[in-house]
Every structure is written in structure tokens, then in C-alpha cells.
Amino acid sequence: MARLVAERADVIPLLAEAFRAYGYEGASLSRLCEKTGLGKGSLYHFFPGGKEEMAGAVLGEISHWFERQVFQPLDNLPPVEGVAAMLAAVDAYFQSGRRICLVGAFALDDTRDRFAVAVNGYFTRWQQALSGALQRLGFADVEAERHARAALSMIQGALVLSRALGNEQPFRDTITALTAQLRLPGA
Amino acid sequence: MARLVAERADVIPLLAEAFRAYGYEGASLSRLCEKTGLGKGSLYHFFPGGKEEMAGAVLGEISHWFERQVFQPLDNLPPVEGVAAMLAAVDAYFQSGRRICLVGAFALDDTRDRFAVAVNGYFTRWQQALSGALQRLGFADVEAERHARAALSMIQGALVLSRALGNEQPFRDTITALTAQLRLPGA
DNA sequence: AACATTCTGTACTGATCGGTAAAATAGAAA
């Protein structure tokens, strides 16, 4: 396939950072050009569907990254290691709270309607994978689901709070708390 | 003073719902006019500073509401009742997860830079009030602060998750969990 | 070298953006 001047795959992470910084509506084409270093012509060459296709591709790549780094470890590793892998991946991905969750951000305003399937799928898949690991850890089914939902809530909330306060502590505390909470039933 | 055709104070809640639905950038003047039923001229008559003043007024009213309904009960009531009042007010305000937290939403993208003081102040004030109540409940200082931060995280995260899944359950579960968690130290 | 493909820069579109100005109207006060 050889080397192209710019690869579509190389552009997606740059687009992701632009959407993170400005939100979907706030990420204008000119800002996307600025962040990617590409002209409008190039962007539309890679993403003929425009902004919506760009954001869709970003969501797809995020989903893919979590599938490999979080969901599959939860599915396939022994549950203690799976949970540990999840927490390590989450801490690294969100840079200890300095980086936000784009899926969560999209969920809050009417951007959600545009990407409802991707947004819902991301959280549902995560919750199922974590719930499964917790069940194998010994949690009863309902308890496992509740704990999994609570863990996702705590992570999302910690990202909001860390951003709001400009302070990594809420996120770091949450990772610590989850490390303890997700060990054994009834801890 | 008598009745005006439209009162500034009446407009703010309508603006709030528009910003909630579309985000700061997504809430265009035309959408704000639509949601408030006012023309551009009227909106600029009440808010000469334009969109930024409108959003600032909305944040101010939110802050005021929480001050009376949440922060002061936490400060002044016996701690058990203060915490109960907080949880009841939160559940009512966020409509069991169907309504998002505008302050949290603003915190996620670069809108935060515009309203950094209001965003930070809202969460800091809340955390301090809750932390004080928890200390009076018997939590050690550091523990009380940690629990307060965790509670705010959980609420924010539950709002994100409930919106993302289109499902009130994450929010309801979180309120239930907090009701238990914030009773006595070491529960 | 010649060619085909992929990528990029520039110029353009119509629509909408946030914001302004001022005339017209409604309401309260006298």
C-alpha cells in the first residue's frame, strides 16, 4: 500500500482531540483543519460525509480501542486480571483525568441523537463486559450489573469533576476506590 | 414594578433548557429565540452582552437555586437531614436523570474556559458543604472530603450514563447508593 | 519516462452565525 502524504487513520486521532476540545457543534471545519494541519479539500477527500462522518470515524476508533484494551481483557482474562487491565487502560487513556470521554460528552447534548447507537453501544458493551467479569469474581448477577453500572458512572463523573476543578485528584481517587471495590463481593 | 410583557427572570429558565439541549456552542441565537419565544431584539434588550451574558445568567440562577436548596441545608440542618435534603433536591432537580447538569456539561469542552470561575465555584461550594455535613456526621476530615468528592462524581457520572443509555436506572441506583453511603462512617 | 491515482490548495457557494440600529408598539405614570 505504501506511504501516502496523509493517511486517513493518522487523521482520526487529531480529529478526536479537536472534538474533545470544542464539542461536536463547536468543532468547526476551520478548527478541524487547524488541528489536523489539513485543508478542507483533504478532509473532504478522506471523509466525504463531512463533519458527521469525521465524528463517526472518531467514535468508531474509540470503540475499537476500548474493545481491544478494555472489553476483551474483561471477557477473556481471569477476572482479577481483567479488572486490573481495565483500570490501568482507563487511567492511561484518560490521562489521569486530564482527558475527557468524548462518548460521554456527546451523550449530554443533542449530539447524542445523531450518534445514539454508538453512544449507547459503547456503554452497554462496557457494562456487559465488566458485569461478566464481576460475576466470575463471585458477585450475584444483579449485584454484578449494579456494580458495573456504578463503576462506569464513577469513571464518567470523575472525568467531569476533574475537568471542572482542573484537578486530577477526583479521577485518581476514583481509580483507587474502584481498585478496592471491584475485588471481592461484599468488600 | 408591575407586570412587564416579559420579565428577564422568566426568560432564564427557558434559556437554561436551550443550553442544556444544545450546549453552549450549539445554542444559536435563532434556537434561543425559538425556545424563549422572543425575538433577537428582546433577548439583547435583556442581555446586552449577548449569548455569553445569557449563559452567565443561567449559571448564576443555577448557583442560586443550589445555594438555597442544597448548600444551605447542608450547612445549617442537622447533618442527617441536610444530606437527605440534598439527595431529595438533587433527585427532583435532575428529574431522576432525565435532565442533565449544565455546569458539568460546560466543564467538558472549551466552554469551561469562558465560565471557569462559575464552574469551579459550583462544585467547590458543593463539595465543601457536603464535606462539612459529613464531618459533623463523624467522618474524619480527609475522609469527609474524599466522600464528598466521590458523591459529586457519582451524581455527575450517573447523569452522563442515564442520558447515554436513555435510562433512569443509573441515576436512581446512584441516589439509592448515596443514601446508604452517606449515613455513618465506615458503613 | 509516462501514466494513473491519490492527495492538496484555492476559490467559491448559499446559509447561518452573533450582533447592531432604529422605528414601532405596549404599558405605567402623570
Place this chain on the structure above:
DNA sequence: TTTCTATTTTACCGATCAGTACAGAATGTT
């Protein structure tokens, strides 16, 4: 009723929006 102020309507501004068209440049292939 007159007067004064508060509110609304309408028209308008330059800037930027998302998106298109296409010629030219870079690259890979033969």
C-alpha cells in the same frame, strides 16, 4: 390623555458556517 419608559419587530451588518468544484501537485506503478 399625554408622556415617558420598557419591550418588540424588522431590517440589516460583516464574519463564519458546512460543503462543493476543480485544477494542480505529489506519489506510486509500469
